[in-house]
Amino acid sequence: MKLLEILRKTNPSYFRYRYKKLQAKYFRHRDRHLFTHACFNHPLINIPKRVIENEGPVDVFNDALMERVCRLYQSFSHTYETAGDIWQEIEARRRPYTDALLRDDYAEVRSFFLEILKGDLLEGMAHANGIVIDAGRNPYTADYFTLRLADTLLSLAEAMGTYPVHSFAQMDLQRYIDHLNPNLEKLVADIEQEIGFSLDMPQVGNPPIVRIGDHRLNPDPVQHAYTAHRIQQLLGNKANPTILEIGGGYGMTALMSHRAGLRNYTIIDLPYVSSFQLGYLGAVIGSDKIQVYGEKGEGLRREQYDIALGPPVAISAIPDRSIDLVVNVDSIPEMPVDVGADYLKEIKRVCRGQFLSMNQEARKQHINQVQTIVPELVKTVGGFKRTHRFRHWMEQGYVEEVYDLTSTD
Numbered sequence: 001m002k003l004l005e006i007l008r009k010t011n012p013s014y015f016r017y018r019y020k021k022l023q024a025k026y027f028r029h030r031d032r033h034l035f036t037h038a039c040f041n042h043p044l045i046n047i048p049k050r051v052i053e054n055e056g057p058v059d060v061f062n063d064a065l066m067e068r069v070c071r072l073y074q075s076f077s078h079t080y081e082t083a084g085d086i087w088q089e090i091e092a093r094r095r096p097y098t099d100a101l102l103r104d105d106y107a108e109v110r111s112f113f114l115e116i117l118k119g120d121l122l123e124g125m126a127h128a129n130g131i132v133i134d135a136g137r138n139p140y141t142a143d144y145f146t147l148r149l150a151d152t153l154l155s156l157a158e159a160m161g162t163y164p165v166h167s168f169a170q171m172d173l174q175r176y177i178d179h180l181n182p183n184l185e186k187l188v189a190d191i192e193q194e195i196g197f198s199l200d201m202p203q204v205g206n207p208p209i210v211r212i213g214d215h216r217l218n219p220d221p222v223q224h225a226y227t228a229h230r231i232q233q234l235l236g237n238k239a240n241p242t243i244l245e246i247g248g249g250y251g252m253t254a255l256m257s258h259r260a261g262l263r264n265y266t267i268i269d270l271p272y273v274s275s276f277q278l279g280y281l282g283a284v285i286g287s288d289k290i291q292v293y294g295e296k297g298e299g300l301r302r303e304q305y306d307i308a309l310g311p312p313v314a315i316s317a318i319p320d321r322s323i324d325l326v327v328n329v330d331s332i333p334e335m336p337v338d339v340g341a342d343y344l345k346e347i348k349r350v351c352r353g354q355f356l357s358m359n360q361e362a363r364k365q366h367i368n369q370v371q372t373i374v375p376e377l378v379k380t381v382g383g384f385k386r387t388h389r390f391r392h393w394m395e396q397g398y399v400e401e402v403y404d405l406t407s408t409d
Contacts, residue, residue, distance in 0.1 A: 017089070039396050040151040042166070045177045050146040050210045054129065057114035057206040060283040066106035066113075069279045072292050073101040076271035076311040090123065091272045097121060101275060113279045116250075117207035122276065125249040127219045129208050145219075149210055152222040152394060153187055154180070159226055159393035162190040185213035195229055197259035204283045220252050226394045227329060227358065228256035234325055234354050234402065240264055241324040242301075244350065246315075246343055247331030251277040254307055258285055266300055266308040266323075268315050277309055293317075315343070321352040326405075329358045330398070333371040340372050344381040348405060355384065355403040358392050378403065 091098060100108035112121060120130030127148060157163035166179045192199060201209050201218035209216045235241045241264060248254055248267035254277070257265055267277060282290050285306065293300055293310035299317045300308045310317075326347045332340045347355055361373045378384045384403040392398035 040147065041155050041394075041396050042151050042180055044147050044150060045180055047147055047150050047181060049143055050149075050212075052145055052208050052210060054118060054206050054208055055203055055216075058203050059110070059114060060204060061110045061113045061279065063106050065279065065282045065287045066109045067104070068282070068287065068292065068295075069109060069113075069275050070101050070104050070106070071295070072278050072309070073098070073271050073275040075294050076274055079311045079313040080271055091270075094121060094272075098272065109279075113205065113283070115206050116276070116280070117205035122250050125273070125276075126252075127208070145208060146210055148219045149217055149222070150184070152219045153184060153191070153217075154182075155394050156222055156226050157182075157187050157191050160191055160194045160229070162194050163187060185215075188212060188215050188217070191225075195225060195260075197225070197228075197256070197261075199225055202255075202284045205280065221256060223394050224252040224256045227253045227327065227356075228260045228262070230356060230400075231257055231262065231325060231327060232260055234356060235262075238324060242266075242322060243325050243327065244268065244315075244318070244323045244347075245327045245329075246347070247273070247328060248277055249273065249329075251281040251307075253327065253329060254281060255284060258306060263306045264301070265306065266310065266318070268310050268312060271311055274309050274311065281307060315346045315350070318346075318350045320349055323350045324353040326351045326355045328356070328374075330360070330395075332357070332374050332377065333359050333361070333364075334366075335372065336369060337372050337377070340374075340377050341381055344377055344384075348381065348383045351405040353406060354387075355405055357401045357403070358395070358398055360395075360398050362397065374399075374401065 097109075097112050100112070112119075116122060117126060117128045118130065119128065122128050123130070127145060154163065158165050163182065166176060168176050171179065188199060199221050200216050201207050201221050203216070207218050207220075209218050211217075231243060235243075241262070243257065243262060243265045245253060245265070245267045246269075248269050250273070251267070254265055254267060267274070269277065278287075278290055278292065289306040291298065291300070291302055291305035291308040293308065293314040300310050300314055302308075328343075332343065335343070357374045359374050360371075362371065363373065364371045375386070375389075378386070384405065385407075386401060387404050388400070388402040390400055392400045
């Protein structure tokens with residue numbers, strides 16, 4: 001309590017953040033008997049507990065890659081200035097990492113990447129130890145991680161049509177419970193056969209995993225495999241399609257899309273987040289496959305690269321109507337209204353195909369900012385034709401929408 005009092009006096013905004021977190025944790029504890037993880041898509045009754053492992057760090061982060069990460073952050077930061085948004089606060093709490101980037105301390109930056117999925121640098125972007133396993137910070141219960149994995153696997157199997165959707169109205173309770181407890185090894189095998197690529201979590205960054213048969217699983221690749229699958233579906237048989245992702249997290253959707261065979265992928269993101277994308281994707285698929293905007297005087301996209309990374313300003317360098325599909329997952333609602341609207345205007349300019357949005361509509365209040373809703377922003381900007389809207393298969397409370405931009409009329 002003394003710490004909270006000090007924070008209240010010295011840093012009121014952070015005090016409010018910490019107080020709300022504690023308050024929410026109290027209410028979740030008080031009311032825990034009323035529900036089973038309301039954030040899940042399934043009630044997950046009597047799901048067996050599984051062992052969570054960390055296999056240890058693998059050092060695939062050489063000085064050349066760390067130098068590129070530092071250069072990216074420094075050069076991108078010159079092109080973007082945060083303005084009191086959510087990510088400014090997140091980045092401010094990660095000063096040791098950003099300070100190491102600014103002073104070119106490759107050894108220190110490497111130490112962060114070696115354990116990037118065991119700490120809390122990727123808060124809000126990953127299922128990592130420091131967020132969902134650390135008992136002191138976990139907003140749910142100790143078994144959240146393994147339950148989340150079971151939930152994402154069931155959701156993806158249902159979305160792929162390799163496992164039927166349950167219906168309590170058509171089942172007695174025991175059959176309903178049995179349906180929620182399938183053979184997960186077979187479930188994964190069926191999904192991978194249908195989707196055409198692996199769901200395994202790379203060991204890079206020392207992530208938490210659960211072993212199911214020969215598979216090393218984490219909710220992140222399972223969840224983002226669905227996005228890659230939807231990208232494939234929407235692109236159809238188009239040859240060498242161009243994909244633009246606005247806000248790419250630490251790069252998992254790009255990685256799953258890469259596994260799906262998509263090789264013309266661009267991510268526009270904040271400097272802080274782009275640094276993770278370069279470090280992580282560079283380690284997993286190879287630094288030579290990643291292009292950085294402004295490096296060697298280059299713009300965005302060269303044939304020899306699979307994935308291109310750029311800061312927000314770089315979207316203006318993308319030629320008109322050159323992108324076949326634009327993707328935004330859990331991102332636009334977090335932006336200030338004017339920033340979100342500007343992105344939609346740019347999407348309308350560069351896209352000759354479709355815009356895929358997977359976002360929540362909760363209007364969360366964050367300090368002085370109320371989160372936006374994509375369809376309202378789309379209506380304000382104009383020029384988007386919505387062809388699909390339905391509840392997102394993979395995330396409770398999220399909506400998936402597809403907008404047609406084949407015509408600018």
